[in-house]
Amino acid sequence: MAHLKISDLHVSVEGKEILSGINLEVEDGEVVALLGPNGHGKSTLLQVIMGNPNYEVLNGSIYLDGKNVLAMSVDERSRAGLFLGFQNPAEVPGVVNSDFINAALNARSERPISAIKLFNLFNKASKEMGMPLDFAHRNLNEGFSGGEKKRNEVLQMKLIKPNFVMLDEIDSGLDVDGVKAVAEQIDKEKDGKRTFLIISHYARLYELVSPTRAILMINGKIALDGDTSIIERIDREGYEWVHAEHGIRVDRHEDQIISLGECAVKESF
Amino acid sequence: MTENANLTIEINDATLVLDEKDIDENVLNILLKGTRENSVLILVKACKNPINYTFSECFKGKITILLDESCKKAKRYFTLMDNTNIVFALADFCNSKREINFTTKLLGENARAVFSLSTLVKAKSIKNFSINFDHIKENTTSSMINYGVILDRSQLVFSGNSLINNNVEGCEAHQKTKIIVFDANAVAKANPNLLINNNKVIASHAATVGRINEDHLFYMQSRGLSEETAKTLIVKGYLEPIINFYDEEKIRTQLINYLEGAFQNV
Numbered sequence: 001m002a003h004l005k006i007s008d009l010h011v012s013v014e015g016k017e018i019l020s021g022i023n024l025e026v027e028d029g030e031v032v033a034l035l036g037p038n039g040h041g042k043s044t045l046l047q048v049i050m051g052n053p054n055y056e057v058l059n060g061s062i063y064l065d066g067k068n069v070l071a072m073s074v075d076e077r078s079r080a081g082l083f084l085g086f087q088n089p090a091e092v093p094g095v096v097n098s099d100f101i102n103a104a105l106n107a108r109s110e111r112p113i114s115a116i117k118l119f120n121l122f123n124k125a126s127k128e129m130g131m132p133l134d135f136a137h138r139n140l141n142e143g144f145s146g147g148e149k150k151r152n153e154v155l156q157m158k159l160i161k162p163n164f165v166m167l168d169e170i171d172s173g174l175d176v177d178g179v180k181a182v183a184e185q186i187d188k189e190k191d192g193k194r195t196f197l198i199i200s201h202y203a204r205l206y207e208l209v210s211p212t213r214a215i216l217m218i219n220g221k222i223a224l225d226g227d228t229s230i231i232e233r234i235d236r237e238g239y240e241w242v243h244a245e246h247g248i249r250v251d252r253h254e255d256q257i258i259s260l261g262e263c264a265v266k267e268s269f
Numbered sequence: 270m271t272e273n274a275n276l277t278i279e280i281n282d283a284t285l286v287l288d289e290k291d292i293d294e295n296v297l298n299i300l301l302k303g304t305r306e307n308s309v310l311i312l313v314k315a316c317k318n319p320i321n322y323t324f325s326e327c328f329k330g331k332i333t334i335l336l337d338e339s340c341k342k343a344k345r346y347f348t349l350m351d352n353t354n355i356v357f358a359l360a361d362f363c364n365s366k367r368e369i370n371f372t373t374k375l376l377g378e379n380a381r382a383v384f385s386l387s388t389l390v391k392a393k394s395i396k397n398f399s400i401n402f403d404h405i406k407e408n409t410t411s412s413m414i415n416y417g418v419i420l421d422r423s424q425l426v427f428s429g430n431s432l433i434n435n436n437v438e439g440c441e442a443h444q445k446t447k448i449i450v451f452d453a454n455a456v457a458k459a460n461p462n463l464l465i466n467n468n469k470v471i472a473s474h475a476a477t478v479g480r481i482n483e484d485h486l487f488y489m490q491s492r493g494l495s496e497e498t499a500k501t502l503i504v505k506g507y508l509e510p511i512i513n514f515y516d517e518e519k520i521r522t523q524l525i526n527y528l529e530g531a532f533q534n535v
Contacts, residue, residue: 050491053483078493090488094506100489103502107493139506156492 001065002028002081002163002195004049009060011041011048011220018044020220022060026164031196033206033231036217037239037250042199043087045217046166050084051077064164079108083162085153087169087199091141097152098122098136104160121159129155130181146173154185165189166197171205183208203235216242223248273297281305284516289314290337297321306330308516313337319344326351326377333515334359336367344370349409351377358514361396362389362527372401375409375440387416387511389504389531390423390455401430408439416511417448418504419455420531428460429474435466444474449507451481451500497532504531 004026011019019041026032036042048055049062051074062069064080072080092100101122105113113121122136129151141149150173157165167186171179179202186209190196200206206228214231216224223242224230233241242248275298278285282305289312292299300323301309307330311322314337322345332355336343349355361367373382382402390396402411411431419425431442442465448457459476481503489499505528512524 052487073496074487074490075493075495075499078491084491086488086491090482090485092485092489092503092506094509095489095502096506099502099505100492100494103494103498104492107495107498160492 002026002193003065004164004195004197005061005063006049007061009045009048009062010058011044012056012058013044013054017058018055018220019048022220022222024215024222024225026195026197028195029190029192030213031190031209031211032198033211033214033228034197034199034217035201035214035231035234036223040217040250041220042217043168044220046084046168046197046199049077049166050074050082075107078160078162081163083157083160083165085150085157085165085167085170087172089141089149089153091139091144093139093142095140096136097138097140100140101156101159104156108160125155125158128158128185130177131155147175147178150174150182151178154182158185158189163193164195164197166199168199169201170198171200171202179205180208203231206231218242218248218250275300277302279303280307280309282307284308284310286310286312286517288312289316289320298323300325301328303328303330308333310335310515310517310520313340313343313345315340315343319346321346321348323348324350324353324355326353328353328355330354331356331358331514333357335520336361336363336365336369338363338365341366342368344372346372346374347382348374348376349380349382351406352379353377354381355383356514357382357384358511359384359386360388360508360511360515360524361386362508362524364392364394366394367396367398369397370399370401372403373411374403374405375411376405377409378406379408380406381410383412383414385414385511385514386427387508388425389418389420389508389527390425391420391531393422395424397426397428399428399430402432402442404431404433404437404440404442407437409437410441412441412443413445415444415446415459416507417446417457418451418507418531419448419457420451422452422454424456426458426460427476428462430462430464431472431474432464433467433470433472438467438469440467440469441471443472444476446474446476447507448478449481449503450478501529501531504528 006022006024009019009022034042102118126135211228214228239250274295276296277300280303297318298321302325304327310333312335400413413429415427417425427446429444433440444461446459450457457478461474461476463472486499512521515521
């Protein structure tokens with residue numbers, strides 16, 4: 001089961017409202033493409049569902065399978081079945097990948113996983129994701145290339161087996177083969193019951209994972225909710241037509257949050 | 270009253286446990302002799318007088334140090350003679366008050382010392398570590414690597430003092446200190462001091478004191494780890510590497526237990 005219901009969600013960060021009344025219901029087994037220009041709230045929505053403490057929920061509710069998500073801590077949300085593949089996964093010095101995965105798997109099982117079972121699971125998933133052999137012993141995302149970090153996110157998804165998967169620009173930083181490998185794994189994990197909510201700016205990923213529905217977010221609201229023809233149209237024409245045909249102005253453009261890429265990510269430690 | 274006595278221990282390519290409690294209290298000078306790779310574990314006891322350890326010419330190997338729980342205050346000298354090459358490692362994770370002053374005297378030419386110290390400070394504990402290097406002879410090298418994690422209402426001060434005298438050339442002195450602060454009420458200070466009186470040297474120091482990164486915690490919790498588990502993994506990430514210096518399985522287990530219980534109440 002993975003049924004998500006969001007009602008009238010208003011969210012701000014540092015006093016500025018980013019989400020202005022989101023209403024969204026996603027059913028079991030849906031694969032939803034989440035589109036929209038930069039800075040219009042797509043990533044914020046996923047971060048809020050996962051429970052990032054930097055965002056303040058002003059109003060509204062989020063329910064997963066009837067359970068109040070906003071009342072749960074971040075780890076409780078994960079154990080309830082939510083998963084977020086980050087746009088910029090954190091580099092955590094000193095924490096070894098295999099220890100981290102071990103802790104993540106043990107957090108959701110009654111008995112600790114055996115070392116052999118972990119080794120086998122990790123090896124199999126690493127091979128499928130095309131990760132190097134020493135990967136288990138490296139520090140969590142530390143010194144990983146952009147592509148390796150994204151592959152690691154999908155690897156974690158494969159091992160944790162969440163019911164509700166959110167992927168935030170999982171294809172950025174990946175080369176052509178990387179996008180194909182990641183898409184193949186996402187495709188493999190679709191089983192008609194698990195739900196996916198996928199942000200991407202590129203039609204290529206969507207072509208490979210075949211969404212069942214597309215949602216367009218503009219100005220912190222859901223502007224359009226329909227079939228996958230929206231993806232093709234945005235890929236061909238950009239966002240101009242939304243104003244012409246639906247009367248929705250893309251007016252937050254000047255306020256967009258600009259990502260300067262990896263080199264501008266400031267890490268304390 | 271007996272006068273200060275000397276003790277000479279000869280070791281070659283061997284492992285030695287030197288428990289200061291087993292040594293007569295009048296012994297304040299201990300000479301360690303040996304030219305091959307050696308591993309010595311020193312168990313530091315509480316005692317009023319400083320003890321001087323001298324490492325004879327060409328002594329090589331590692332010196333692991335453990336502080337006795339009752340040892341609130343300790344002053345030790347490590348004197349390195351010609352061509353000695355020693356790695357010191359000190360893990361101090363137990364919840365004691367400490368005022369520790371260790372001075373490495375590089376008294377022989379080409380003497381090299383690396384001093385690694387990792388400590389966990391929690392509850393209301395106060396720990397002060399002064400790690401000093403005195404470059405007395407030419408072409409001597411010292412390197413200090415200090416890691417600290419502080420929790421609750423505890424306090425930690427790391428002072429590193431590297432002195433290079435004016436008549437010695439070709440010395441190298443490096444210091445690196447990193448402290449992570451987990452709680453707003455914890456206090457951390459790093460004092461890196463390089464006192465250099467000669468121009469022909471290579472020296473560096475780096476000191477960072479920072480709060481735990483909230484983004485790291487969020488990322489780890491988003492995979493189902495409780496806050497305590499996530500924090501424990503981060504603490505282990507910083508402090509566990511030093512445990513590899515210790516050969517004794519019992520000590521390693523004890524040190525890991527301290528880290529795994531870092532967030533349990535004392």
